[in-house]
Amino acid sequence: MNRVLVYIEHDDGVIAETSMQALTFGGGLGEVEVVSVGETALGGWQIQHPLLTDYAPEAIAESLAQLVGAEMPGVVLAGGTERGNEVMAHVAALLDLPLAANVTEVRPSGDAWDLTRIRWGGSLLEEATLTAIVKLATVAPHVIEAANFPFRAATVFTPELADELARTMVFERVTLSEGITLTTAPVVVSGGRGVGSPEGFAVLEELAGMLGGAVGCSRVVTNNGWRPHSDQVGQTGTRVAPNLYIACGISGAIQHWVGMMASKNVLAINNDAEAPMVTKADYAVIGDLHPILDAIVAEVRRRRAG
Template structure:
């Protein structure tokens, strides 16, 4: 449908959002049209008959400047990299209707798995994320993180270690192979801060690390750090929040 829409409009560029679904769709468009796809772009500008791009590479630790030459630019935006802003001089929008001619075989859907979606706030959109890693110690250890997250109106995340150990579902994993988050506050409890995890949380406005190791990468990169045992600090923090809010 998208390739047909492009043919209909004759657009010079097709841009997808910074989501897993958009990345998958744009990859299919690139394969069907035999055009190059530039993913995770942070800046785009037309130049010399092509496009000058800046895009995120290597899980967010590298910015690459490239020049793309193609009849049509296929691009996806890097997630959580560009804040929304008002246009300097907003233009009038026009609404056009378009109905693609799809093959009937494309209407067939096969259900391969049914997964129940838990209630509460989504990890990807939560304003506060309380994450736990190896230092939490067990699945039961996440109970205090869940209590704190509920008090702060947030969600619970975890590192890959917690997922691999069976303490949390993969749906809760923050990182390059999990969910990338950009909350107002990210609290990393007992998480060392490996690169693949840092990529998933580095867009948070503020990061608080709680760890016994003052040299842990998460501690050195965080905006704030508390050096201590999370099993002592979190219960005290929960008690203080309850006292300030008058919660019994």
């Protein structure tokens, strides 16, 4: 049976959903062994070292590479997250092995893997062949539903780490206040070029406030300096998956679409009935967005008063 090491991310023992998905994905490829870093015993391999007091990509990867060298598994997986991709890239560089990032499917073919992975943030797929003694991959988020995983007793693995590896550990951590953020908001009211100006976003702010949501925007808007980049939804901005995504004056370029395609419902407000955002949306209102938004805000207010 193929041994599959899965590096999981956790916060004081609370395992990231993407890591649970990677465990489930790994279960389809062989016998899964959990690998975690830190004081919390989660079962499987527990990497412990005095140097590892916070996230430290180089040191964690060095630990993983040593574990791989000692155990020689057939596969090492992680979730396709910022940290998962980063740690696995270091592991791949240390072991001089190929790495397939954001894999959606694996079809073993003899000693090699035929696999599918995402490109362009998910708007394109690539079929590739991975040939390596130890196969390294990260699992694209949300391609598989996480199943329960039977965690077993933990075995401590103590790597040998040079002091120098602390150079890339988190030096300082500033916790942000938890308000309604783009990623947690149940409604995102998002504006594009069609909003016309920074001031034009006032009515989007108002509607978002009424619905307990957050304001987002497209890349054109941040490039114009109308909104901060932290509001940008898209491939190079934030990925959102709200209950309702309201796209106001957004044409629906790929770069934007991949950032909000996981939304449960999409409402497009656009004066162009042929805009890709309109044709891909669940609901649409056609026309000039400002009078429409003003009317929606007034209607919400009227119903709340009545």
